[in-house]
Amino acid sequence: AVLILLGPPGAGKGTQARMLEERFGLIQLSTGDLLRAAVAAGSAAGRAAKAVMEAGGLVSDEIVLAILKDRMAAPDVKAGVILDGFPRTAGQASALDALLAEAGQRVTAAISLEVDDLAMIARVAGRYTCADCGEGYHDAFKLPETSGTCDKCGGTAFKRRADDTADTARARLEAYHAQTAPLIAHYRALGVLETVDAMASIDAVASDLGSIVSRVS
Ligand code: AP5
Numbered sequence: 001a002v003l004i005l006l007g008p009p010g011a012g013k014g015t016q017a018r019m020l021e022e023r024f025g026l027i028q029l030s031t032g033d034l035l036r037a038a039v040a041a042g043s044a045a046g047r048a049a050k051a052v053m054e055a056g057g058l059v060s061d062e063i064v065l066a067i068l069k070d071r072m073a074a075p076d077v078k079a080g081v082i083l084d085g086f087p088r089t090a091g092q093a094s095a096l097d098a099l100l101a102e103a104g105q106r107v108t109a110a111i112s113l114e115v116d117d118l119a120m121i122a123r124v125a126g127r128y129t130c131a132d133c134g135e136g137y138h139d140a141f142k143l144p145e146t147s148g149t150c151d152k153c154g155g156t157a158f159k160r161r162a163d164d165t166a167d168t169a170r171a172r173l174e175a176y177h178a179q180t181a182p183l184i185a186h187y188r189a190l191g192v193l194e195t196v197d198a199m200a201s202i203d204a205v206a207s208d209l210g211s212i213v214s215r216v217s
């Protein structure tokens with residue numbers, strides 16, 4: 001199965017992709033995570049992407065597609081993938097269609113996480129993760145059970161993304177509306193569009209997504 005999670009920054013793509021990964025044995029493939037790893041590694045792609053990401057813009061299709069194709073070629077993705085944050089432009093969507101067609105595959109479902117813009121700024125601006133295991137937290141919506149200690153691994157170091165400020169979140173939201181939201185029509189035309197109310201609680205969204213994934217795959 002090839003599942004796409006579409007949605008603006010803060011919609012819950014990463015949160016839900018990790019839950020689907022555990023539940024259905026699919027592989028989460030986040031171009032945001034892959035790009036952040038390239039930035040941290042200081043590769044040529046990472047050096048080119050860094051300033052764009054910090055400003056909340058979109059990294060070029062060329063760089064994103066190179067990183068994605070590399071990851072898609074790995075043997076572990078054969079069982080099925082959840083694309084989190086990809087595709088984000090019309091060019092990326094057609095490149096994905098072509099890449100899948102070469103392998104005799106197609107997009108199984110593109111699931112649009114529907115949310116309202118103002119709430120997304122708040123979700124993104126309060127977010128942080130465990131520096132050891134990556135578990136996600138939020139200043140207002142999801143604090144660790146014991147203050148300062150990760151629920152999952154007991155770690156005590158946390159980190160925030162450089163682009164998780166209110167100003168950058170606004171720029172990311174604009175990029176979403178200008179370049180990514182039009183893909184909803186592309187997947188509707190292909191007959192694979194699904195929508196989920198992502199203003200609901202994390203568990204309620206997970207349950208809606210679980211029903212969709214069980215039905216389509
Ligand atoms: P990326 O890493 O993809 O970031 P994003 O799309 O902005 O998405 P986020 O990770 O911010 O949000 P999310 O939807 O995953 O929400 P989350 O689950 O964390 O991209 C970063 C940058 O990389 C881009 O700006 C761009 O520069 C570049 N890039 C990446 N891919 C690219 C591509 N294909 N092409 C070009 N450039 C690319 O949830 C957010 C918070 O809300 C969390 O704290 C969570 O706990 C909380 N939360 C989640 N769900 C709920 C809920 N239902 N109720 C309450 N709180 C919730």
Ligand code: ZN
Binds near residue numbers: 134154155
């Ligand atoms: Zn942890």
